Amino acid sequence: MARAVTNRRKLVFTLVAWTLALLIFFPILWTVLTSFKSEADAIASPPKFLFFDWTLENYTTVQERSDYARHFWNSVVISLGSTFLGLLIATPAAWSMAFVPGKRTRDLLMWMLSTKMMPAVGVLVPIYLICRDLGLLDSRTALVVILTLINLPIIVWMLYSYFKEIPGEILEAARMDGASLRSEILYVLAPMAVPGIASTLLLNIILAWNEAFWTLALTAAKAAPLTAFIASYSSPEGLFYAKLSAASTMAIAPILVMGWFSQKQLVRGLTFGAVK
Protein backbone atom coordinates (compact mmCIF):
# COMPACT_ATOMS: atom_id res chain seq x y z
CA MET A 1 0.00 0.00 0.00
CA ALA A 2 1.44 3.35 -0.96
CA ARG A 3 -0.09 5.08 2.01
CA ALA A 4 2.64 6.70 4.08
CA VAL A 5 3.23 4.43 7.05
CA THR A 6 5.26 6.04 9.78
CA ASN A 7 8.05 4.08 11.38
CA ARG A 8 6.38 3.94 14.76
CA ARG A 9 3.16 2.70 13.26
CA LYS A 10 5.06 0.12 11.31
CA LEU A 11 6.78 -1.11 14.45
CA VAL A 12 3.48 -1.38 16.32
CA PHE A 13 1.91 -3.39 13.53
CA THR A 14 4.96 -5.60 13.24
CA LEU A 15 4.72 -6.34 16.95
CA VAL A 16 0.99 -7.02 16.74
CA ALA A 17 1.43 -9.26 13.73
CA TRP A 18 4.16 -11.29 15.41
CA THR A 19 2.19 -11.61 18.64
CA LEU A 20 -0.71 -12.97 16.63
CA ALA A 21 1.65 -15.31 14.81
CA LEU A 22 2.91 -16.64 18.13
CA LEU A 23 -0.64 -17.16 19.37
CA ILE A 24 -1.58 -18.98 16.20
CA PHE A 25 1.58 -21.01 16.21
CA PHE A 26 1.47 -21.82 19.91
CA PRO A 27 -0.67 -24.99 19.69
CA ILE A 28 1.70 -26.40 17.08
CA LEU A 29 4.75 -25.40 19.10
CA TRP A 30 3.26 -26.93 22.22
CA THR A 31 2.64 -30.23 20.47
CA VAL A 32 6.23 -30.33 19.27
CA LEU A 33 7.57 -29.49 22.74
CA THR A 34 5.33 -32.04 24.42
CA SER A 35 6.63 -34.75 22.15
CA PHE A 36 10.01 -34.38 23.87
CA LYS A 37 8.62 -34.65 27.40
CA SER A 38 8.08 -37.65 29.59
CA GLU A 39 4.43 -38.53 30.15
CA ALA A 40 4.68 -37.11 33.68
CA ASP A 41 6.10 -33.80 32.46
CA ALA A 42 3.52 -33.62 29.70
CA ILE A 43 0.69 -33.37 32.20
CA ALA A 44 2.65 -31.58 34.92
CA SER A 45 1.05 -28.71 36.77
CA PRO A 46 1.94 -25.92 36.25
CA PRO A 47 2.81 -26.80 32.65
CA LYS A 48 6.50 -26.95 31.91
CA PHE A 49 7.38 -24.84 28.94
CA LEU A 50 11.05 -25.25 28.07
CA PHE A 51 12.61 -26.53 31.29
CA PHE A 52 12.05 -30.23 31.44
CA ASP A 53 14.17 -33.30 30.77
CA TRP A 54 14.23 -33.50 27.02
CA THR A 55 13.80 -37.06 25.90
CA LEU A 56 13.36 -39.02 22.72
CA GLU A 57 11.68 -41.95 24.40
CA ASN A 58 8.25 -41.09 22.99
CA TYR A 59 9.53 -41.43 19.47
CA THR A 60 11.11 -44.82 20.13
CA THR A 61 8.04 -46.04 22.02
CA VAL A 62 5.68 -45.00 19.25
CA GLN A 63 7.82 -46.83 16.72
CA GLU A 64 8.10 -49.97 18.82
CA ARG A 65 4.50 -50.18 19.87
CA SER A 66 2.76 -49.48 16.66
CA ASP A 67 5.25 -49.70 13.86
CA TYR A 68 5.11 -46.04 13.08
CA ALA A 69 7.50 -46.42 10.15
CA ARG A 70 5.00 -48.54 8.27
CA HIS A 71 2.25 -45.92 8.55
CA PHE A 72 4.70 -43.24 7.54
CA TRP A 73 5.64 -45.29 4.49
CA ASN A 74 1.94 -45.79 3.69
CA SER A 75 1.47 -42.03 3.76
CA VAL A 76 4.43 -41.52 1.46
CA VAL A 77 3.28 -44.15 -1.03
CA ILE A 78 -0.32 -42.99 -1.04
CA SER A 79 0.37 -39.27 -1.37
CA LEU A 80 3.11 -39.62 -3.97
CA GLY A 81 1.27 -42.34 -5.87
CA SER A 82 -1.99 -40.41 -6.11
CA THR A 83 -0.15 -37.22 -7.00
CA PHE A 84 1.75 -38.74 -9.89
CA LEU A 85 -1.24 -40.66 -11.17
CA GLY A 86 -3.27 -37.47 -10.95
CA LEU A 87 -0.68 -35.41 -12.83
CA LEU A 88 -0.50 -38.11 -15.48
CA ILE A 89 -4.22 -37.78 -16.20
CA ALA A 90 -4.53 -34.07 -15.58
CA THR A 91 -1.56 -32.64 -17.46
CA PRO A 92 -2.79 -33.54 -20.97
CA ALA A 93 -6.28 -32.39 -20.01
CA ALA A 94 -5.12 -29.05 -18.62
CA TRP A 95 -2.86 -28.57 -21.62
CA SER A 96 -5.77 -29.19 -23.92
CA MET A 97 -8.07 -26.84 -22.01
CA ALA A 98 -5.53 -24.04 -21.95
CA PHE A 99 -4.21 -24.20 -25.49
CA VAL A 100 -6.84 -25.93 -27.59
CA PRO A 101 -10.00 -24.78 -25.83
CA GLY A 102 -13.04 -26.41 -27.34
CA LYS A 103 -16.72 -25.66 -26.96
CA ARG A 104 -17.03 -27.84 -23.91
CA THR A 105 -13.88 -26.82 -22.09
CA ARG A 106 -15.67 -24.50 -19.71
CA ASP A 107 -18.42 -27.04 -19.11
CA LEU A 108 -15.86 -29.62 -18.14
CA LEU A 109 -14.01 -27.25 -15.84
CA MET A 110 -17.19 -26.25 -14.07
CA TRP A 111 -18.32 -29.84 -13.79
CA MET A 112 -15.04 -30.87 -12.27
CA LEU A 113 -14.87 -27.97 -9.88
CA SER A 114 -18.41 -28.49 -8.68
CA THR A 115 -17.76 -32.15 -7.89
CA LYS A 116 -15.07 -30.95 -5.54
CA MET A 117 -17.75 -29.11 -3.63
CA MET A 118 -20.00 -32.09 -3.26
CA PRO A 119 -19.86 -33.82 0.11
CA ALA A 120 -17.57 -36.83 0.06
CA VAL A 121 -20.10 -38.89 2.01
CA GLY A 122 -22.33 -38.63 -1.04
CA VAL A 123 -20.20 -41.17 -2.81
CA LEU A 124 -18.87 -43.05 0.19
CA VAL A 125 -21.24 -46.01 0.08
CA PRO A 126 -20.72 -46.98 -3.58
CA ILE A 127 -16.97 -46.60 -3.32
CA TYR A 128 -16.89 -48.63 -0.15
CA LEU A 129 -18.96 -51.35 -1.80
CA ILE A 130 -16.75 -51.41 -4.89
CA CYS A 131 -13.63 -51.70 -2.78
CA ARG A 132 -15.17 -54.45 -0.71
CA ASP A 133 -16.24 -56.45 -3.75
CA LEU A 134 -12.83 -56.07 -5.36
CA GLY A 135 -11.09 -57.05 -2.14
CA LEU A 136 -9.39 -53.68 -2.00
CA LEU A 137 -10.38 -52.64 1.50
CA ASP A 138 -7.37 -51.70 3.59
CA SER A 139 -5.10 -51.59 0.54
CA ARG A 140 -2.87 -48.79 -0.62
CA THR A 141 -3.94 -49.35 -4.21
CA ALA A 142 -7.52 -48.38 -3.46
CA LEU A 143 -6.46 -45.25 -1.62
CA VAL A 144 -4.12 -44.16 -4.39
CA VAL A 145 -6.92 -44.47 -6.93
CA ILE A 146 -9.54 -42.81 -4.77
CA LEU A 147 -7.37 -39.89 -3.67
CA THR A 148 -6.45 -39.38 -7.31
CA LEU A 149 -10.11 -39.14 -8.22
CA ILE A 150 -10.92 -36.91 -5.28
CA ASN A 151 -8.12 -34.45 -5.96
CA LEU A 152 -8.22 -34.59 -9.74
CA PRO A 153 -10.46 -31.52 -10.09
CA ILE A 154 -8.00 -29.44 -8.09
CA ILE A 155 -5.02 -30.73 -10.04
CA VAL A 156 -6.69 -29.94 -13.36
CA TRP A 157 -7.83 -26.54 -12.12
CA MET A 158 -4.40 -25.58 -10.77
CA LEU A 159 -2.53 -26.77 -13.85
CA TYR A 160 -5.04 -25.00 -16.08
CA SER A 161 -4.53 -21.73 -14.20
CA TYR A 162 -0.76 -22.05 -14.57
CA PHE A 163 -0.88 -23.07 -18.23
CA LYS A 164 -3.16 -20.13 -18.94
CA GLU A 165 -0.33 -17.81 -17.95
CA ILE A 166 1.94 -19.19 -20.62
CA PRO A 167 1.65 -16.87 -23.61
CA GLY A 168 0.11 -18.70 -26.54
CA GLU A 169 2.11 -16.56 -28.98
CA ILE A 170 5.26 -18.45 -28.13
CA LEU A 171 3.59 -21.66 -29.19
CA GLU A 172 2.34 -20.02 -32.38
CA ALA A 173 5.87 -18.87 -33.12
CA ALA A 174 7.27 -22.34 -32.59
CA ARG A 175 4.60 -23.74 -34.88
CA MET A 176 5.44 -21.15 -37.53
CA ASP A 177 9.03 -22.27 -37.39
CA GLY A 178 7.85 -25.75 -38.23
CA ALA A 179 8.00 -27.39 -34.81
CA SER A 180 6.00 -30.59 -34.59
CA LEU A 181 3.43 -30.98 -31.82
CA ARG A 182 5.82 -33.23 -30.01
CA SER A 183 8.74 -30.86 -30.02
CA GLU A 184 6.40 -27.97 -29.31
CA ILE A 185 5.36 -29.65 -26.11
CA LEU A 186 8.78 -30.99 -25.25
CA TYR A 187 10.99 -27.97 -25.93
CA VAL A 188 8.72 -24.95 -25.69
CA LEU A 189 5.88 -25.81 -23.37
CA ALA A 190 7.53 -28.13 -20.87
CA PRO A 191 10.23 -25.74 -19.59
CA MET A 192 7.62 -23.06 -18.98
CA ALA A 193 5.16 -25.48 -17.42
CA VAL A 194 7.53 -27.03 -14.91
CA PRO A 195 7.09 -24.43 -12.12
CA GLY A 196 3.31 -24.76 -12.31
CA ILE A 197 3.48 -28.53 -12.30
CA ALA A 198 5.86 -28.41 -9.34
CA SER A 199 3.53 -26.29 -7.20
CA THR A 200 0.56 -28.42 -8.16
CA LEU A 201 2.60 -31.42 -7.10
CA LEU A 202 3.37 -29.81 -3.75
CA LEU A 203 -0.24 -28.89 -3.10
CA ASN A 204 -1.50 -32.32 -3.96
CA ILE A 205 1.04 -34.08 -1.80
CA ILE A 206 -0.11 -31.95 1.13
CA LEU A 207 -3.79 -32.60 0.40
CA ALA A 208 -3.24 -36.33 0.07
CA TRP A 209 -1.02 -36.39 3.13
CA ASN A 210 -3.75 -34.74 5.20
CA GLU A 211 -6.67 -36.70 3.81
CA ALA A 212 -8.46 -38.30 6.70
CA PHE A 213 -12.04 -38.97 5.64
CA TRP A 214 -11.21 -41.60 3.04
CA THR A 215 -8.27 -43.08 4.87
CA LEU A 216 -10.36 -43.57 7.99
CA ALA A 217 -13.18 -45.06 5.99
CA LEU A 218 -11.20 -47.47 3.85
CA THR A 219 -8.23 -48.64 5.87
CA ALA A 220 -7.85 -50.65 9.04
CA ALA A 221 -4.35 -51.60 10.14
CA LYS A 222 -2.36 -52.69 7.14
CA ALA A 223 -2.64 -49.75 4.76
CA ALA A 224 -3.46 -47.02 7.27
CA PRO A 225 -1.49 -43.83 6.65
CA LEU A 226 -0.50 -41.40 9.40
CA THR A 227 -3.85 -39.62 9.66
CA ALA A 228 -5.70 -42.84 10.39
CA PHE A 229 -2.92 -43.98 12.68
CA ILE A 230 -2.99 -40.81 14.77
CA ALA A 231 -6.77 -40.90 15.01
CA SER A 232 -6.57 -44.41 16.41
CA TYR A 233 -4.03 -43.27 18.98
CA SER A 234 -6.15 -40.47 20.36
CA SER A 235 -8.07 -40.81 23.57
CA PRO A 236 -10.32 -38.13 24.99
CA GLU A 237 -8.89 -38.70 28.47
CA GLY A 238 -5.50 -37.33 27.46
CA LEU A 239 -3.67 -40.57 28.15
CA PHE A 240 -0.31 -40.97 26.46
CA TYR A 241 -0.36 -37.35 25.59
CA ALA A 242 3.38 -37.14 25.01
CA LYS A 243 3.35 -40.14 22.70
CA LEU A 244 0.43 -38.77 20.77
CA SER A 245 2.34 -35.52 20.37
CA ALA A 246 5.35 -37.40 19.09
CA ALA A 247 3.21 -39.15 16.51
CA SER A 248 1.53 -35.88 15.49
CA THR A 249 4.86 -34.08 15.26
CA MET A 250 6.21 -36.68 12.89
CA ALA A 251 3.06 -36.37 10.83
CA ILE A 252 3.19 -32.59 10.47
CA ALA A 253 6.96 -32.12 10.27
CA PRO A 254 7.24 -32.77 6.52
CA ILE A 255 4.49 -30.25 5.84
CA LEU A 256 5.96 -27.57 8.08
CA VAL A 257 9.35 -27.95 6.39
CA MET A 258 7.98 -28.10 2.86
CA GLY A 259 5.75 -25.11 3.59
CA TRP A 260 8.59 -23.00 4.90
CA PHE A 261 10.75 -23.51 1.85
CA SER A 262 8.00 -23.02 -0.68
CA GLN A 263 5.89 -20.30 0.91
CA LYS A 264 4.63 -18.82 -2.34
CA GLN A 265 3.56 -22.12 -3.82
CA LEU A 266 1.96 -23.10 -0.54
CA VAL A 267 -0.12 -19.93 -0.44
CA ARG A 268 -1.16 -20.20 -4.05
CA GLY A 269 -1.87 -23.89 -3.74
CA LEU A 270 -3.87 -23.79 -0.54
CA THR A 271 -6.02 -20.97 -1.86
CA PHE A 272 -6.50 -23.03 -5.02
CA GLY A 273 -4.96 -20.41 -7.27
CA ALA A 274 -7.00 -17.53 -5.87
CA VAL A 275 -3.77 -15.94 -4.65
CA LYS A 276 -1.00 -15.65 -7.19
Place this chain on the structure above:
Amino acid sequence: MRPRRQIATGTIALLPVWAVVVVAYLGTIAWTVLISFTGSRTLPVYDFVGFAQYERLFGTSRWIVSIGNIATFGVLFIGCCLIIGFLLAVALDQKVRAEGALRTIYLYPYSMSFIVTGLVWQWIMNPELGLQRSLRDAGFESFTFDWAVNRDMAIYAVAVAGIWQASGLVMAILLAGLRGIDQDLWKATKVDGIPTWRVYLSIVLPLLKPMIVTAVVLLSVAVVKAYDLVVALTRGGPGIASEVPAKFVMDNLFERSNIGLATAASTVMLVTVLTALVPWLYAEYFRGAKGHG
Protein backbone atom coordinates in the same frame (compact mmCIF):
# COMPACT_ATOMS: atom_id res chain seq x y z
CA MET B 1 -7.29 -21.22 -37.25
CA ARG B 2 -5.94 -24.31 -35.64
CA PRO B 3 -4.96 -27.36 -37.57
CA ARG B 4 -7.50 -30.14 -37.28
CA ARG B 5 -4.93 -32.54 -35.93
CA GLN B 6 -4.39 -30.29 -32.95
CA ILE B 7 -8.04 -30.18 -32.11
CA ALA B 8 -8.20 -33.96 -32.32
CA THR B 9 -5.22 -34.27 -29.99
CA GLY B 10 -6.87 -31.85 -27.62
CA THR B 11 -10.02 -33.93 -27.50
CA ILE B 12 -8.11 -37.14 -26.90
CA ALA B 13 -6.17 -35.51 -24.09
CA LEU B 14 -9.45 -34.67 -22.40
CA LEU B 15 -10.96 -38.14 -22.64
CA PRO B 16 -9.58 -39.56 -19.37
CA VAL B 17 -10.89 -36.59 -17.45
CA TRP B 18 -14.32 -36.80 -19.08
CA ALA B 19 -14.40 -40.49 -18.26
CA VAL B 20 -13.62 -39.74 -14.63
CA VAL B 21 -16.32 -37.07 -14.41
CA VAL B 22 -19.02 -39.25 -15.93
CA VAL B 23 -18.20 -42.66 -14.49
CA ALA B 24 -16.56 -41.92 -11.18
CA TYR B 25 -18.41 -38.80 -10.05
CA LEU B 26 -21.85 -38.92 -11.62
CA GLY B 27 -22.01 -42.71 -11.55
CA THR B 28 -21.33 -43.04 -7.86
CA ILE B 29 -23.70 -40.21 -6.99
CA ALA B 30 -26.48 -41.86 -8.96
CA TRP B 31 -25.76 -45.15 -7.24
CA THR B 32 -25.98 -43.52 -3.81
CA VAL B 33 -29.36 -42.05 -4.64
CA LEU B 34 -30.54 -45.42 -5.97
CA ILE B 35 -29.60 -47.31 -2.80
CA SER B 36 -31.30 -44.70 -0.64
CA PHE B 37 -34.67 -45.84 -1.99
CA THR B 38 -34.06 -49.44 -0.96
CA GLY B 39 -34.25 -51.27 2.34
CA SER B 40 -30.52 -52.18 2.25
CA ARG B 41 -28.84 -53.02 5.51
CA THR B 42 -25.42 -54.73 5.46
CA LEU B 43 -25.47 -55.42 1.73
CA PRO B 44 -27.15 -53.38 -0.95
CA VAL B 45 -30.35 -55.08 -2.02
CA TYR B 46 -32.64 -53.58 -4.56
CA ASP B 47 -36.05 -53.93 -2.94
CA PHE B 48 -37.44 -50.48 -3.43
CA VAL B 49 -39.21 -49.04 -0.43
CA GLY B 50 -39.90 -45.53 -1.64
CA PHE B 51 -39.17 -42.80 0.84
CA ALA B 52 -39.17 -45.08 3.89
CA GLN B 53 -35.49 -44.47 4.65
CA TYR B 54 -36.05 -40.73 4.48
CA GLU B 55 -38.98 -40.93 6.88
CA ARG B 56 -36.85 -42.96 9.22
CA LEU B 57 -33.98 -40.50 8.82
CA PHE B 58 -35.98 -37.49 9.87
CA GLY B 59 -37.43 -39.47 12.76
CA THR B 60 -33.94 -40.10 14.11
CA SER B 61 -33.01 -37.61 16.81
CA ARG B 62 -29.31 -38.06 16.12
CA TRP B 63 -29.80 -36.84 12.55
CA ILE B 64 -31.77 -33.83 13.71
CA VAL B 65 -29.02 -32.96 16.21
CA SER B 66 -26.44 -33.37 13.44
CA ILE B 67 -28.24 -30.95 11.16
CA GLY B 68 -28.55 -28.37 13.93
CA ASN B 69 -24.87 -28.77 14.74
CA ILE B 70 -23.66 -28.39 11.18
CA ALA B 71 -25.73 -25.22 10.85
CA THR B 72 -24.32 -23.76 14.06
CA PHE B 73 -20.83 -24.80 13.13
CA GLY B 74 -21.14 -23.49 9.59
CA VAL B 75 -22.41 -20.04 10.55
CA LEU B 76 -19.83 -19.56 13.31
CA PHE B 77 -16.99 -21.05 11.33
CA ILE B 78 -17.55 -19.01 8.18
CA GLY B 79 -18.42 -15.82 10.05
CA CYS B 80 -15.49 -15.85 12.46
CA CYS B 81 -12.99 -16.99 9.82
CA LEU B 82 -14.00 -14.06 7.64
CA ILE B 83 -13.70 -11.53 10.45
CA ILE B 84 -10.42 -12.83 11.86
CA GLY B 85 -8.99 -13.43 8.41
CA PHE B 86 -9.84 -9.88 7.37
CA LEU B 87 -8.24 -8.40 10.49
CA LEU B 88 -5.12 -10.50 9.97
CA ALA B 89 -4.93 -9.40 6.35
CA VAL B 90 -5.27 -5.73 7.31
CA ALA B 91 -2.57 -6.12 9.98
CA LEU B 92 -0.23 -7.74 7.47
CA ASP B 93 -0.93 -5.05 4.92
CA GLN B 94 0.79 -2.36 7.05
CA LYS B 95 4.24 -3.05 5.62
CA VAL B 96 5.23 -5.21 8.56
CA ARG B 97 8.66 -6.81 8.57
CA ALA B 98 9.20 -10.39 7.43
CA GLU B 99 5.75 -10.56 5.90
CA GLY B 100 6.49 -13.73 3.98
CA ALA B 101 7.29 -15.62 7.16
CA LEU B 102 4.18 -14.29 8.89
CA ARG B 103 2.01 -15.29 5.98
CA THR B 104 3.36 -18.81 6.16
CA ILE B 105 2.81 -19.04 9.92
CA TYR B 106 -0.77 -17.77 9.61
CA LEU B 107 -1.38 -20.37 6.95
CA TYR B 108 0.34 -23.23 8.79
CA PRO B 109 -2.74 -24.43 10.65
CA TYR B 110 -4.55 -24.75 7.35
CA SER B 111 -1.80 -26.91 5.94
CA MET B 112 -2.30 -29.44 8.71
CA SER B 113 -4.89 -32.13 8.70
CA PHE B 114 -8.09 -31.73 10.68
CA ILE B 115 -7.01 -34.79 12.64
CA VAL B 116 -3.91 -33.07 13.97
CA THR B 117 -5.91 -29.89 14.58
CA GLY B 118 -8.42 -31.86 16.60
CA LEU B 119 -5.76 -33.54 18.69
CA VAL B 120 -3.89 -30.33 19.42
CA TRP B 121 -7.07 -28.64 20.59
CA GLN B 122 -8.20 -31.69 22.48
CA TRP B 123 -5.39 -30.95 24.89
CA ILE B 124 -6.05 -27.22 25.17
CA MET B 125 -9.74 -27.83 25.78
CA ASN B 126 -9.27 -30.68 28.21
CA PRO B 127 -10.31 -29.22 31.58
CA GLU B 128 -7.89 -31.50 33.45
CA LEU B 129 -4.88 -30.61 31.34
CA GLY B 130 -5.24 -27.54 29.22
CA LEU B 131 -6.19 -23.93 29.44
CA GLN B 132 -8.63 -24.30 32.33
CA ARG B 133 -6.13 -25.95 34.63
CA SER B 134 -3.27 -23.67 33.64
CA LEU B 135 -5.29 -20.58 34.51
CA ARG B 136 -6.66 -22.11 37.71
CA ASP B 137 -3.11 -22.96 38.75
CA ALA B 138 -2.17 -19.38 38.00
CA GLY B 139 -4.71 -18.18 40.55
CA PHE B 140 -7.93 -17.78 38.60
CA GLU B 141 -9.78 -20.36 40.69
CA SER B 142 -13.14 -19.96 39.08
CA PHE B 143 -11.97 -19.89 35.48
CA THR B 144 -13.93 -22.41 33.47
CA PHE B 145 -13.28 -23.60 29.96
CA ASP B 146 -14.82 -27.00 29.54
CA TRP B 147 -16.45 -26.65 26.12
CA ALA B 148 -15.12 -29.91 24.72
CA VAL B 149 -16.74 -31.95 27.49
CA ASN B 150 -19.79 -29.77 28.02
CA ARG B 151 -22.93 -31.00 26.33
CA ASP B 152 -24.16 -27.53 25.48
CA MET B 153 -20.84 -26.19 24.30
CA ALA B 154 -19.17 -29.10 22.48
CA ILE B 155 -20.05 -27.93 18.99
CA TYR B 156 -18.61 -24.50 19.82
CA ALA B 157 -15.38 -26.20 20.83
CA VAL B 158 -15.27 -27.81 17.40
CA ALA B 159 -15.92 -24.42 15.83
CA VAL B 160 -13.04 -22.78 17.72
CA ALA B 161 -10.59 -25.41 16.49
CA GLY B 162 -11.93 -25.06 12.95
CA ILE B 163 -11.62 -21.27 13.06
CA TRP B 164 -8.04 -21.56 14.22
CA GLN B 165 -7.37 -23.85 11.31
CA ALA B 166 -8.94 -21.89 8.48
CA SER B 167 -8.59 -18.19 9.36
CA GLY B 168 -5.18 -18.10 7.72
CA LEU B 169 -6.73 -19.19 4.45
CA VAL B 170 -9.10 -16.22 4.47
CA MET B 171 -6.17 -13.98 5.40
CA ALA B 172 -4.14 -15.12 2.39
CA ILE B 173 -7.02 -14.61 -0.02
CA LEU B 174 -8.04 -11.20 1.34
CA LEU B 175 -4.44 -10.00 1.53
CA ALA B 176 -4.11 -10.64 -2.18
CA GLY B 177 -7.28 -8.61 -2.63
CA LEU B 178 -5.94 -5.72 -0.56
CA ARG B 179 -2.80 -5.69 -2.68
CA GLY B 180 -4.91 -5.31 -5.78
CA ILE B 181 -6.62 -2.15 -4.58
CA ASP B 182 -5.69 1.09 -6.30
CA GLN B 183 -3.15 2.81 -4.11
CA ASP B 184 -4.44 6.30 -4.89
CA LEU B 185 -7.48 5.42 -2.82
CA TRP B 186 -5.56 6.08 0.37
CA LYS B 187 -4.32 9.48 -0.76
CA ALA B 188 -7.77 10.49 -1.89
CA THR B 189 -9.47 9.48 1.35
CA LYS B 190 -6.74 11.16 3.37
CA VAL B 191 -7.33 14.41 1.55
CA ASP B 192 -11.02 14.09 2.29
CA GLY B 193 -10.25 13.41 5.93
CA ILE B 194 -12.10 10.11 6.12
CA PRO B 195 -11.02 7.97 9.09
CA THR B 196 -9.12 4.82 8.18
CA TRP B 197 -11.60 2.36 9.72
CA ARG B 198 -14.35 3.99 7.69
CA VAL B 199 -12.36 3.54 4.48
CA TYR B 200 -11.89 -0.15 5.24
CA LEU B 201 -15.53 -0.65 6.05
CA SER B 202 -17.21 1.36 3.30
CA ILE B 203 -14.75 1.24 0.42
CA VAL B 204 -12.26 -1.60 0.86
CA LEU B 205 -14.71 -4.31 1.93
CA PRO B 206 -17.02 -3.85 -1.08
CA LEU B 207 -13.98 -3.90 -3.35
CA LEU B 208 -12.97 -7.23 -1.85
CA LYS B 209 -16.27 -8.88 -2.68
CA PRO B 210 -14.94 -11.35 -5.27
CA MET B 211 -12.24 -12.47 -2.83
CA ILE B 212 -14.78 -12.86 -0.06
CA VAL B 213 -16.96 -14.99 -2.32
CA THR B 214 -13.99 -17.25 -3.08
CA ALA B 215 -13.24 -17.57 0.63
CA VAL B 216 -16.84 -18.38 1.47
CA VAL B 217 -16.96 -21.09 -1.19
CA LEU B 218 -13.79 -22.72 0.13
CA LEU B 219 -14.97 -22.50 3.74
CA SER B 220 -18.38 -23.94 2.85
CA VAL B 221 -16.69 -26.92 1.27
CA ALA B 222 -14.86 -27.46 4.55
CA VAL B 223 -18.11 -27.24 6.51
CA VAL B 224 -19.80 -29.91 4.44
CA LYS B 225 -16.78 -32.13 4.84
CA ALA B 226 -16.61 -31.68 8.62
CA TYR B 227 -15.92 -35.13 9.92
CA ASP B 228 -12.30 -35.68 10.87
CA LEU B 229 -12.19 -32.61 13.11
CA VAL B 230 -15.15 -33.85 15.11
CA VAL B 231 -13.80 -37.37 15.31
CA ALA B 232 -10.43 -36.18 16.59
CA LEU B 233 -11.76 -33.57 18.98
CA THR B 234 -14.93 -34.87 20.59
CA ARG B 235 -15.89 -38.10 18.81
CA GLY B 236 -19.33 -36.62 18.48
CA GLY B 237 -19.80 -36.46 22.22
CA PRO B 238 -20.54 -35.93 24.98
CA GLY B 239 -23.39 -38.26 24.09
CA ILE B 240 -24.54 -37.08 20.68
CA ALA B 241 -23.94 -33.42 21.46
CA SER B 242 -21.47 -32.71 18.66
CA GLU B 243 -22.56 -35.16 15.98
CA VAL B 244 -22.40 -33.98 12.36
CA PRO B 245 -24.08 -35.38 9.23
CA ALA B 246 -20.90 -36.84 7.71
CA LYS B 247 -20.28 -38.76 10.91
CA PHE B 248 -23.88 -39.96 10.92
CA VAL B 249 -23.32 -41.49 7.48
CA MET B 250 -20.02 -43.09 8.47
CA ASP B 251 -21.41 -44.60 11.66
CA ASN B 252 -24.50 -45.98 9.97
CA LEU B 253 -22.38 -47.52 7.25
CA PHE B 254 -19.68 -49.07 9.41
CA GLU B 255 -21.04 -49.60 12.88
CA ARG B 256 -24.75 -50.03 12.40
CA SER B 257 -24.91 -51.79 9.03
CA ASN B 258 -27.54 -49.42 7.79
CA ILE B 259 -26.61 -48.74 4.20
CA GLY B 260 -30.10 -47.59 3.26
CA LEU B 261 -30.24 -45.00 6.01
CA ALA B 262 -26.64 -43.90 5.36
CA THR B 263 -27.31 -43.30 1.67
CA ALA B 264 -30.54 -41.46 2.46
CA ALA B 265 -28.55 -39.12 4.68
CA SER B 266 -25.90 -38.75 1.95
CA THR B 267 -28.58 -37.93 -0.58
CA VAL B 268 -30.05 -35.24 1.65
CA MET B 269 -26.59 -33.71 1.94
CA LEU B 270 -25.98 -33.93 -1.79
CA VAL B 271 -29.29 -32.27 -2.58
CA THR B 272 -28.69 -29.53 -0.02
CA VAL B 273 -25.26 -28.70 -1.42
CA LEU B 274 -26.55 -28.85 -4.96
CA THR B 275 -29.36 -26.45 -4.14
CA ALA B 276 -26.84 -24.00 -2.73
CA LEU B 277 -24.43 -24.58 -5.56
CA VAL B 278 -26.67 -24.24 -8.60
CA PRO B 279 -27.23 -20.46 -8.43
CA TRP B 280 -23.54 -19.86 -7.93
CA LEU B 281 -22.56 -22.15 -10.81
CA TYR B 282 -25.12 -20.47 -13.00
CA ALA B 283 -23.80 -17.00 -12.25
CA GLU B 284 -20.23 -18.12 -12.69
CA TYR B 285 -20.98 -19.90 -15.92
CA PHE B 286 -22.81 -17.07 -17.60
CA ARG B 287 -20.39 -14.45 -16.42
CA GLY B 288 -17.59 -16.44 -18.03
CA ALA B 289 -19.55 -17.25 -21.16
CA LYS B 290 -20.13 -13.58 -21.81
CA GLY B 291 -16.53 -12.56 -21.22
CA HIS B 292 -14.45 -15.19 -22.95
CA GLY B 293 -15.42 -18.49 -24.49
